[in-house]
Amino acid sequence: MSDLGFPATVEAYRRIQEDPHRLGHRGHPEGAPVAGAGHGGTGPASKRIIVGYGFWIFLLSDIVMFSCFFAAFAVQRDATVGGPGPRDVVELPRVALETAALLLSSYTCGLSFAATNAKNRLWTQIFLAATALLGLSFVLMELQEFVSLAQRGVTPQRSGFLSAFFGLVGLHGLHVTVGGLWLATMMAQVQVKGFRREIVHRLICFNLFWHALDIVWIGIFTIVYLMGTVA
Template sequence: MSETGLPATVETLRRVREDPHRLGHRSHGSEGPVEGAGHGETGPASKRIIVGYGFWIFLLSDIVMFSCFFAAYAVMQGATAGGPRAHDIVEIPRVALQTGALLLSSYTCGLSFAATNARSRLWTQVFLLITGLLGLAFVAMELQEFISLAAQGITPQRSGFLSAFFGLVGLHGLHVTVAGLWLATMMAQVQVKGFRPETVHRLICFNLFWHALDIVWIAIFTIVYLIGGIS
């Protein structure tokens, strides 16, 4: 029996439900706080907890930045200065293909981490490579769109709407490009260092970042291309 009067197994399950990641005050079979969790006499939190918390702060700050660009687009979408509107420059079939590539890359990214959990270096690398190639295809199609628009004289300085359009879509494309460089770095680390704890944690952060970019793109695809293309 535990100190709460419950059977030991029930008490253990209760604690796991309350604190599934064991970041709270007690660990299994211990009366003291978890070492490195940042509670009182245990000292500062471990590097894993600090880095994880910092990365979530980074993601939230990135979402705030994207929110500002969405707000600017909402304000400027009617400021065309006699130039083209959204429905004049949107090519739904091409953007749908672009979206499909990015969403598929999100699926393969998830498979890569499943392979990481299974400690399969080969399949982790295979799925990371597929994810990177799909991301590269996405960026290439977006770059092709920008070059095609520029060739028609449709550039950011032509109107407030186009400034907001290129700013929002281009910001996302820049993020995907940086994420692709990060992905290549992670592939090199997995190949050289294997599945060290710090490498696995970096892969977790990368997965969070990549999936966040997919969510942002769904919002861009819906607001800028679908709604803008039919309005």
């Protein structure tokens, strides 16, 4: 059996079992680097992948925070203490405009990154500016909504429901505001520094952040506003 190479085959199989990193790498000499494995002569992952992965971890932590606010709203939804309930604070026409502005800003944000990939500074700036204006419109409409409610005496301290409502919606509005400031900074960096590698990495992170805010808003629009009017 030794002439057929069977013992050598068994020995090779044993080495593979001891080193799981060799699985699927048949044909490569032992100790030779394997492209895409992230070790050996191929080196670590690219900076773009590392930055994207790290920012995804940040986004997940942010989503956990939003989940807590969603849970608080679900618990406090009926804690009105005889005061205004969901139907009394919801103005669907205004909220529909807010939703349209934010979703459209997500579209222009995606177009801006397509222009970034094409290394077209003009269209990148145009689409980023459109994203900023739509985001600003959303924040102003939401602020107007809060001011209108406050003028009617609908404030967070009035009931558990209102505390949860203002907390959840206000937290999202704060994120959009911070995102707008970040966007203005990125526009200035693109104009001054162009499409350097680190600038593109930051634009990738901004796109992830802005699209995540849209996803959170869809949850708010559905749970807080739509379900509030039909309950």
